[in-house]
Amino acid sequence: MIGDDYFDLRSRLGAELFALSGLVRELGGGQEQAAIIDNLIAGLRDPFVFVVVGEVNVGKSTFLNALFGQEFSRTGVMPTTDKIYFFKHGPQVAVRALTPTLEEVQVPCDFLRDFHIVDTPGTNSIENEHQQITERFVPNADLVVFVFSAMNPWGASAWQFLEKVHRQWMRNVVFVLQQADLRSPEELQVIVDYMAQLSRQRFGRDFPLFAVSAKKAFLARSSAADPERLLAESGFAALESYISGSVTNNPARLAKLVNAHRFARQILDQLTVKIDATVDAARRKRTLIDELQAERAMQGERTLKKLTPALDATTKDYHDAAVKIAGMSEELLSLKTATQPETEDSRGLDSLDHRLFQEIMFRVGERWRHVAAVVEEDHRQFTRYLHAQARGHLYLAPLDEARDIDDPAVEMRRRFVARIESTLRRFVIGLKLDEAVEPALLSARKRARLIPWAAALAVIAAGTAWWFGGLAPALLALGCGALLTLGAWLLARSSLIRTRRLLRAQLEDSGDTLHTMLAGQISEDTEHTFSRFLTILTPARDEALLREEHLLSQAAPVAALRDSFERLERELQAATAQ
Numbered sequence: 187m188i189g190d191d192y193f194d195l196r197s198r199l200g201a202e203l204f205a206l207s208g209l210v211r212e213l214g215g216g217q218e219q220a221a222i223i224d225n226l227i228a229g230l231r232d233p234f235v236f237v238v239v240g241e242v243n244v245g246k247s248t249f250l251n252a253l254f255g256q257e258f259s260r261t262g263v264m265p266t267t268d269k270i271y272f273f274k275h276g277p278q279v280a281v282r283a284l285t286p287t288l289e290e291v292q293v294p295c296d297f298l299r300d301f302h303i304v305d306t307p308g309t310n311s312i313e314n315e316h317q318q319i320t321e322r323f324v325p326n327a328d329l330v331v332f333v334f335s336a337m338n339p340w341g342a343s344a345w346q347f348l349e350k351v352h353r354q355w356m357r358n359v360v361f362v363l364q365q366a367d368l369r370s371p372e373e374l375q376v377i378v379d380y381m382a383q384l385s386r387q388r389f390g391r392d393f394p395l396f397a398v399s400a401k402k403a404f405l406a407r408s409s410a411a412d413p414e415r416l417l418a419e420s421g422f423a424a425l426e427s428y429i430s431g432s433v434t435n436n437p438a439r440l441a442k443l444v445n446a447h448r449f450a451r452q453i454l455d456q457l458t459v460k461i462d463a464t465v466d467a468a469r470r471k472r473t474l475i476d477e478l479q480a481e482r483a484m485q486g487e488r489t490l491k492k493l494t495p496a497l498d499a500t501t502k503d504y505h506d507a508a509v510k511i512a513g514m515s516e517e518l519l520s521l522k523t524a525t526q527p528e529t530e531d532s533r534g535l536d537s538l539d540h541r542l543f544q545e546i547m548f549r550v551g552e553r554w555r556h557v558a559a560v561v562e563e564d565h566r567q568f569t570r571y572l573h574a575q576a577r578g579h580l581y582l583a584p585l586d587e588a589r590d591i592d593d594p595a596v597e598m599r600r601r602f603v604a605r606i607e608s609t610l611r612r613f614v615i616g617l618k619l620d621e622a623v624e625p626a627l628l629s630a631r632k633r634a635r636l637i638p639w640a641a642a643l644a645v646i647a648a649g650t651a652w653w654f655g656g657l658a659p660a661l662l663a664l665g666c667g668a669l670l671t672l673g674a675w676l677l678a679r680s681s682l683i684r685t686r687r688l689l690r691a692q693l694e695d696s697g698d699t700l701h702t703m704l705a706g707q708i709s710e711d712t713e714h715t716f717s718r719f720l721t722i723l724t725p726a727r728d729e730a731l732l733r734e735e736h737l738l739s740q741a742a743p744v745a746a747l748r749d750s751f752e753r754l755e756r757e758l759q760a761a762t763a764q
């Protein structure tokens with residue numbers, strides 16, 4: 187097909203402009219830019235205009251049919267083309283008279299989308315229309331084909347017509363010596379040489395000249411057998427290649443492609459800048475959230491570090507409380523208690539852990555309320571920091587918005603204090619002081635109960651001995667009884683002392699447990715306090731990441747289009763340089 191290289195370039199540019207227009211619309215590049223691209227696309231479709239002139243019956247219409255391989259223009263031995271026919275593409279054949287001597291003919295042939303053809307009657311038959319053709323069509327023509335018949339190329343009217351063509355348009359003129367099959371090669375050579383000489387004489391220039399047989403070329407392209415031979419004999423190949431070249435290297439057309447490409451390239455550059463900026467903004471946003479998340483973790487650690495002194499002080503305070511409770515247990519685990527009725531001392535036992543808890547709370551309660559206030563302040567400050575960093579860059583929902591809490595920091599403080607208290611309570615309960623003390627107290631009590639009996643036994647034995655044996659046996663019995671009583675007393679006392687020791691040791695050894703429990707608790711609480719910021723940071727990050735990925739997926743076709751624009755630019759430069 188004629189001008190394949192040009193049409194290939196044009197259709198690729200068209201496809202890229204189309205892709206660009208789609209991207210501009212999709213990425214919100216602006217209606218104005220989209221409209222510019224649409225205009226550029228429409229501008230590319232401008233068809234080439236070929237005008238054919240020559241005397242009657244020289245084979246103009248046959249030449250056109252052969253050139254495009256389609257019989258769209260009528261031919262015949264009689265003068266056939268009686269008007270100027272302007273052929274263009276249409277969905278069906280339609281003829282419209284524009285003037286009495288000019289008709290527009292629409293034909294559903296695809297090549298007519300790219301070529302508008304002006305077929306003219308013989309120059310010798312339409313002297314009056316010469317002006318119309320030279321003024322109206324020739325200046326718009328990309329190619330003006332002067333057809334001469336090899337049988338008689340000297341007919342004056344064609345040469346006279348050429349004289350009327352402005353010199354400016356002569357560069358688009360090509361001579362076709364038609365019906366070459368009716369002459370021998372030698373005759374043709376003589377004619378060709380003479381025509382060249384004539385054109386130099388009359389116009390001071392050479393025109394490209396091709397001797398062809400359109401009849402054979404058309405046959406080759408339609409039904410005939412042995413099309414290669416016919417085509418070779420027709421001499422059409424050189425003519426076609428010349429016409430193809432004139433299409434492909436048409437400077438105005440190439441300039442149009444280059445301009446369209448340049449315009450589109452500017453729009454593409456703007457689009458690239460815009461999308462790069464949005465990708466950058468999205469990336470910065472995600473990086474900011476990453477930083478905020480890292481800062482959140484560090485803030486948690488900083489706050490936790492602030493709590494360590496309180497933890498150590500609490501262990502110390504607990505020690506004091508333990509000493510005090512151990513002291514109190516001396517009274518509880520005394521012989522006096524052991525000899526008292528059971529109900530009273532068990533009340534004392536029950537209250538031992540309660541008292542321990544009270545003692546601890548008395549010592550540490552205020553401290554942990556203060557600690558909670560520190561955590562609350564850190565929480566507040568981090569909230570402020572977070573929103574200050576986010577301002578103008580990213581939207582962060584208020585913390586606990588969904589839970590409808592007035593002041594999350596206050597709520598967090600209350601919770602912190604309550605959980606410390608509950609940890610201390612669990613710790614005290616976990617000591618199981620009553621379990622440690624009760625069995626010892628029971629055994630002490632059993633032993634203590636022996637004391638009055640032993641004493642009574644001693645007195646009775648001494649009295650009986652006095653009665654029957656006098657003073658000496660009585661004193662002996664009394665001594666034995668006293669020894670028995672002392673034994674019982676010692677047994678009870680040792681049991682109580684052991685228990686007190688055990689209790690003291692247990693209380694004192696539990697300091698580490700308390701430390702571990704509290705450390706675990708505050709670390710969990712601090713983590714919990716600051717991890718609540720994740721409820722706003724994580725969704726914000728997910729959203730930013732999604733947006734970034736979405737924008738990158740949009741940037742990818744823009745980058746791909748840039749690449750193919752660059753490739754096409756190189757090809758256009760190469761085509762223009764030829």
Ligand SMILES: Nc1nc2c(ncn2[C@@H]2O[C@H](COP(=O)(O)OP(=O)(O)OP(=O)(O)O)[C@@H](O)[C@H]2O)c(=O)[nH]1
Pocket residue numbers: 240241242243244245246247248249260261262263264265266267268306307308364365366367368398399400401402
């Ligand atoms: N032998 C031969 N005959 C041809 C060739 N080209 C055209 N003819 C014949 O020449 C006659 C005129 O052909 P057309 O194509 O109608 O010529 P035209 O210049 O368009 O004629 P008008 O429209 O009347 O001006 C027809 O009989 C064709 O068959 C050719 O290459 N060789």
Ligand SMILES: [Mg+2]
Pocket residue numbers: 246247248260261266267305306307
């Ligand atoms: Mg004709």
